[in-house]
Amino acid sequence: AKALGKARYELFNQEMYTNALARLQLENDLRRAIERHEFQLYYQPIVSLTNGRLIGFEALLRWQHPERGLISPTDFIPLVEESGMIVEVGYWALHEACRQMQSWQVRHRTNSLEKISVNLSVKQFSQPDLIEQIGEILHSTGLDAGSLMLEITESAIMENGDEANAELLKLRKMGIELSIDDFGTGYSSLSRLHSFPISVLKIDRSFVSLIDANGKNLEIIETIITLAHKLGMDVTAEGVETKEQLAFLRNLNCECGQGYFFSRPLDNTAAVALIGYCWRI
Ligand code: C2E
Ligand code: CA
Ligand code: CA
Ligand code: CA
Numbered sequence: 001a002k003a004l005g006k007a008r009y010e011l012f013n014q015e016m017y018t019n020a021l022a023r024l025q026l027e028n029d030l031r032r033a034i035e036r037h038e039f040q041l042y043y044q045p046i047v048s049l050t051n052g053r054l055i056g057f058e059a060l061l062r063w064q065h066p067e068r069g070l071i072s073p074t075d076f077i078p079l080v081e082e083s084g085m086i087v088e089v090g091y092w093a094l095h096e097a098c099r100q101m102q103s104w105q106v107r108h109r110t111n112s113l114e115k116i117s118v119n120l121s122v123k124q125f126s127q128p129d130l131i132e133q134i135g136e137i138l139h140s141t142g143l144d145a146g147s148l149m150l151e152i153t154e155s156a157i158m159e160n161g162d163e164a165n166a167e168l169l170k171l172r173k174m175g176i177e178l179s180i181d182d183f184g185t186g187y188s189s190l191s192r193l194h195s196f197p198i199s200v201l202k203i204d205r206s207f208v209s210l211i212d213a214n215g216k217n218l219e220i221i222e223t224i225i226t227l228a229h230k231l232g233m234d235v236t237a238e239g240v241e242t243k244e245q246l247a248f249l250r251n252l253n254c255e256c257g258q259g260y261f262f263s264r265p266l267d268n269t270a271a272v273a274l275i276g277y278c279w280r281i
């Protein structure tokens with residue numbers, strides 16, 4: 001028993017050691033990434049399902065790592081969250097998205113590009129100076145608050161309870177629009193969300209991907225869309241990949257769609273070329 005205990009103890013220590021090292025390595029990499037501009041934003045079109053027009057983009061982080069190549073956010077966001085550096089990285093992304101959107105609006109003198117959507121992590125959302133930071137970003141980039149949509153997950157809102165609602169109200173008063181991200185993956189109820197100042201509900205891709213598969217799950221989507229509409233929210237469907245999914249969603253009067261059917265996330269050169277574009281739907 002003693003030997004086993006010792007082995008466990010050593011294993012534990014070794015794990016701690018490698019984790020600590022890995023963490024240190026990652027933190028170094030992340031600091032360097034910010035300094036050396038290794039982060040990039042990609043932009044995925046959000047399309048009106050009424051008329052096929054491009055109405056906005058969701059800004060999505062990419063990490064161009066010098067040795068490991070282009071890293072997807074699903075591979076590094078959890079680590080960045082854990083290390084606490086998500087706050088810094090998140091503000092970098094927000095600033096960059098606002099700067100880009102402002103320059104597109106000026107260059108194209110257009111109001112056809114209505115919104116830039118940016119993801120806000122749980123940790124960022126619970127920062128005490130959130131409102132000041134966002135105000136400062138809008139001020140320094142010159143972007144109109146009405147052109148910014150912040151995407152917040154159900155769990156971020158539920159974890160922060162009443163405080164979350166107060167923060168959301170402040171953001172809303174600034175003129176920023178709010179959407180609830182990945183809806184259906186958390187445990188919140190639409191009736192609770194009703195009390196929050198949220199104008200758009202984004203249905204998670206996992207539901208949209210079920211559309212061709214079987215009738216039962218179709219009812220879930222139908223229920224979500226109908227309830228959201230009753231509560232005065234617009235609905236954006238994530239992960240639209242097929243024309244059958246598109247037809248089904250249009251039939252339920254889902255306002256907007258996003259997904260590979262329209263476009264993958266694009267770098268800024270490819271994104272700007274789509275401003276004013278209209279898909280034939
Ligand atoms: P998300 O907010 O749910 O973003 C949508 C994800 O679905 C993106 O993955 C997008 O590329 C992918 N996607 C869009 N359409 C389709 C489709 O038709 N089929 C499939 N299979 N996938 C589709 P991505 O870019 O890898 O981002 C993953 C997640 O990382 C995001 O999920 C978001 O939670 C997080 N993330 C990305 N950028 C940021 C950021 O700046 N800040 C924070 N806090 N999180 C971010
Ligand atoms: Ca999102
Ligand atoms: Ca999402
Ligand atoms: Ca999702």
